[in-house]
Amino acid sequence: MGIAQNWRLRSQRYGLVGEVCDDCGEKIFPPRDVCPYCTQPAQTPFQFSGRGEVFSHTTIYNPPTGYEEFVPYTVALVKLEEGPLVTAQLTDVDPEEVNIGQPVEMVTRKIREDGPEGLIMYGYKFRPRLQEV
Amino acid sequence: MNHTKDGSVLNSLMRPSTPVGIVGYGAYVPRYRLPATEVARVWRGGEGGLPVTEKAVPGPDEDTLTIALEAARNALARAQIDPHLIGAVWVGSESHPYAVKPTSTIVAEAIGATPHTEAADWQFACKAGTETIQAGMGFVASGMARYALGIGADTAQGRPGDALEYTAAAGGAAYLIGPVDQSLAVFEASFSYVTDTPDFWRRPYMHYPSHGQRFTGEPAYFHHVTSAGKHLMEQMGRTAADFSYVVVHQPNAKFPQRAAKMLGFKPEQWAVGLLCPVVGNTYAGASMLGLAAILDQAQPGDTILAISFGSGAGSDAFALRVTELITERQGLAPKTADYVARRTVIDYATYVRYRKKLSMQ
Amino acid sequence: MRDVSIIGIGQTPVGEHWDRSLRHLAYDAVAAAMQDAGVQRADALYVGNMLSGEISGQSHLGPLIADFAGLRGIEAVKIEGACGSGAAAVRMGYLAVASGLQDIAICAGVEKMTDDVGNRLTGGLAQAADADYEVIHGISFVALNALLMRRYLYEYKVRHEDFAGFSINAHANAVGNPNAMFRRPITAEAFKKAAMVADPINLLDSSPMADGAAAVILCPTERAGEFTNNAVRIAASAMATDSLSIHDRYDPLWLQAAQDSAQRAYRQAGVGPDDIHLFELHDAFTIMAAMSLEASGFAERGKGWQLAVNGDIRPGGRLPVCTMGGLKARGHPVGATGVYQIVEAAQQLRGEAGDCQIPNARLAMAQNIGGSGSTIVTHILEGR
Structure with missing residues (x-):
């Protein structure tokens, strides 16, 4: 894992910090330099609530290198309540309990470890909503 | 009670010159539970007494950082303050994910408190968390920080087959210390009692802790917990009857009840904060999680005595008075009971896998 | 711009070539294509991988590859567009010849996958997706397609078994293709019972990873007669x-990129979907086949699967697809696949498809998809 490659993404990884387009008002995640909707520069940070619902999901039994210890794990497209779709793992849920439309909330969990001596990478995942606060 | 060299009594209560309190608190307990019967099944042929009913086990993607972070986010949800105003982020644990590299900077970054904040990891076995609260009281009362975040969290490891394997659990709680006018509970006083008592330890590079068996009882746990509680109450001129609730460090179901009884408390005072039977010993999180469970139910005017214990050994005691603000803050984040109720039972094999007790080499 | 034609084709059988390396596989295909075209030299080599x-x-x-194919010194470069690398290499050769800058261009695709068949291969394939925002979450390439398929089944209220026809057709067609990896038919029952890979995608939704190489030789149409009387024109x-x-x-x-590239291709060729006689589509997974048919104008949105159910895609149907087995049964050597599709379409248009021959095929379309739909290359070929 590239140290700098992951480090520079820490605020968005830990807590879903994206952007809002000053021009068209769209909320953007992942953050980028140009608004994908109106192609104007977009660089104002925006903190997403972390709430959304499952748009689609699948369960992985044959993982890429580095993810073996979590198998089987569920990955999903999550539709955030502010608009964007996000690709992320679901956690604290059995694969058969997942449904399209299920309300989920963001948590920060271990994404992977670079072996026993390497860095631990943390980032957003989603779990079934604990409660309606 | 301590005496100075000339024999006069020393009042050693810790009471900040400016009153401070808890502005927000948050709990976290992982989803998985290992019944104590599973440990007994595998290691004792199903025989022998069980120190708890079940314990909370972290999922494969959880560690002390993720636990501390969720507890911290819950504390912030209740406090409703700008995280940039937090002047200290402190995490106490005996299971920090890194031996070198702070847990606290990751928490601080993730909650948006960086970069103008102090951050550090604390270590004192199971009382590493309450130390951060005491230090936070001083930090805020002195004006060095507007708010200080103190967290106790652990993913404790018990050696397979050892008595500790029944209880060594995962969980944590976070407390945001701040000005008294914003507090949902005010610190009336605190007290610390420490000696050099080697009841439990872990040397560097060792995976599992060692302990002194029965030596962990009277000279260690009971002596320090009751001494801290007794001195705090005596110096405040209080008795057990003056408190609505009590919570003490809970390494198993029996110890905290006996210690509370020795201090003059009754079961109805300790019942709410006694989580160990259903979540196990969450180490640095244990007394703080019990306190969170009490705050979840407390009413304005309630008084709480909280006493931690850390091997090696020492206890921190706190006297708290709940304010009017408690009512509006309780519902702003998940309650301790919500996490306790969210439970998925696993067997010993799954536990062994999740806790990386299987050697893959 | 000059008109461009294919004057030579070559391919290796798709499979596990334990004794042939990357460079040797590429050589086999390039040499076969050069021999087919009757050329000894070329001006440029574009290698899809x-x-x-x-x-x-x-x-x-x-x-x-240039050196090991005996072409040391010529312009040569690797073209990468994930699973769309092969057709992208053909596209680069097309641009080079059409522009007038090169006369004889070799477009090869080669993939050597069996040098690592473990989790590293899974991770390598996943690199077709976004490293920072998809791959980091432990997603595999199959899983990305599974996310699409699950949503498709949900939104369009389709059953998974309605996709069986794509795989059944591909396997039936591969029986007649000596270069195909799986030359045996499968049943609807087998499709239903196949082992789950990433729910809802099972083993028989998925194309097999394998080694392979294919190549085509391009030259200006005006010069094609110097080499062959069976040239296949690149109409788009x-x-x-x-x-x-x-x-x-x-x-x-x-698949917006499929729609865009197909529409551009139709415009360039001056034809529409109804004029296409056969379609080599990118059935890496059955869901991609359905989505490709929809975006390319052969089916309405959400109804691409119906062509598999009603038999339209079979030989003799309205639009035969994957006539030599497709990715599903010929095999999917990822960076070579797009070239295989074009080689197979050329075989059909030359009347050399053997047992797989679609009678009277004159206009064939090939569509190669990179990633989950990020790079899509569409070619329309015209036979004599």
Whole structure:
């Protein structure tokens, strides 16, 4: 894992910090330099609530290198309540309990470890909503 | 009670010159539970007494950082303050994910408190968390920080087959210390009692802790917990009857009840904060999680005595008075009971896998 | 711009070539294509490949393949567009010849996958997706397609077994293709019972990873007669892109790049979907086949699967697809696949498809998809 490659993404990884387009008002995640909707520069940070619902999901039994210890794990497209779709793992849920439309909330969990001596990478995942606060 | 060299009594209560309190608190307990019967099944042929009913086990993607972070986010949800105003982020644990590299900077970054904040990891076995609260009281009362975040969290490891394997659990709680006018509970006083008592330890590079068996009882746990509680109450001129609730460090179901009884408390005072039977010993999180469970139910005017214990050994005691603000803050984040109720039972094999007790080499 | 034709084709059987390396496989295909065209030299070589760096530890394929094919010194470069690398290489050769800058261009695709068949291969394939926002979450390439398929089944209220026809057709067609990896038919029952890979995608939804290489030789149509009397004209060549990640698509269930590249190709060729006699589509997974048919104008949105149910895609149907087995049964050597599709379409148009021959085929379309729909290259070929 590239140290700098992951480090520079820490605020968005830990807590879903994206952007809002000053021009068209769209909320953007992942953050980028140009608004994908109106192609104007977009660089104002925006903190997403972390709430959304499952748009689609699948369960992985044959993982890429580095993810073996979590198998089987569920990955999903999550539709955030502010608009964007996000690709992320679901956690604290059995694969058969997942449904399209299920309300989920963001948590920060271990994404992977670079072996026993390497860095631990943390980032957003989603779990079934604990409660309606 | 301590005496100075000339024999006069020393009042050693810790009471900040400016009153401070808890502005927000948050709990976290992982989803998985290992019944104590599973440990007994595998290691004792199903025989022998069980120190708890079940314990909370972290999922494969959880560690002390993720636990501390969720507890911290819950504390912030209740406090409703700008995280940039937090002047200290402190995490106490005996299971920090890194031996070198702070847990606290990751928490601080993730909650948006960086970069103008102090951050550090604390270590004192199971009382590493309450130390951060005491230090936070001083930090805020002195004006060095507007708010200080103190967290106790652990993913404790018990050696397979050892008595500790029944209880060594995962969980944590976070407390945001701040000005008294914003507090949902005010610190009336605190007290610390420490000696050099080697009841439990872990040397560097060792995976599992060692302990002194029965030596962990009277000279260690009971002596320090009751001494801290007794001195705090005596110096405040209080008795057990003056408190609505009590919570003490809970390494198993029996110890905290006996210690509370020795201090003059009754079961109805300790019942709410006694989580160990259903979540196990969450180490640095244990007394703080019990306190969170009490705050979840407390009413304005309630008084709480909280006493931690850390091997090696020492206890921190706190006297708290709940304010009017408690009512509006309780519902702003998940309650301790919500996490306790969210439970998925696993067997010993799954536990062994999740806790990386299987050697893959 | 000059008109461009294919004057030679070559391919290796798709499979596990334990005794042949990346460079040797590429040589086999290039040499076969040069022999087919009757050329000894070429001006340029474009090598489509995705995983050589990750799996074989070998980047910089242009000079390597040129040298080992006896073409040291010519312009040569690797073209990478994930699973769309092959057709992208053909597209680059097309541009070079059409522009008048090169006369004889070799477009090869090669993939050596069996040098690592473990989790590293899974990780390498996933590099077709967004490293920072998809791959980091432990997603595999199959899983990305599974996310699309699950949503498709949900939104269009389709059953998984309605996709069986794509795989049954591909396997039935591969029986007649000596270069195909799986030359045996499968049943609807087998499709239903196949082992789950990433729910809802099972083993028989998925194309097999394998080694392979294919090549075509391009030259200006005006010169094609010097080499062959069976040249296949490239009536259209078009490439379009979409966001790399699925979550950034305006409509995740719509292959916008397929629509864009197909529409450009139709315009260039002056034809429409109804004029196409056969379609080599990118059935890496059955869901991609359905979505490709929809975006390319052969079916309405959400109804691409119906062509598999009603038999339209079979030989003799309205639009035969994957006539030599497709990715599903011929096999999917990722960076070579796009060239295989064009070689097979040329075989059909030359009347050399053997047992797979579609009678009277004159206009064939090939569509190669990179990633989850991020790079899509559409070619329309015309026979004599």
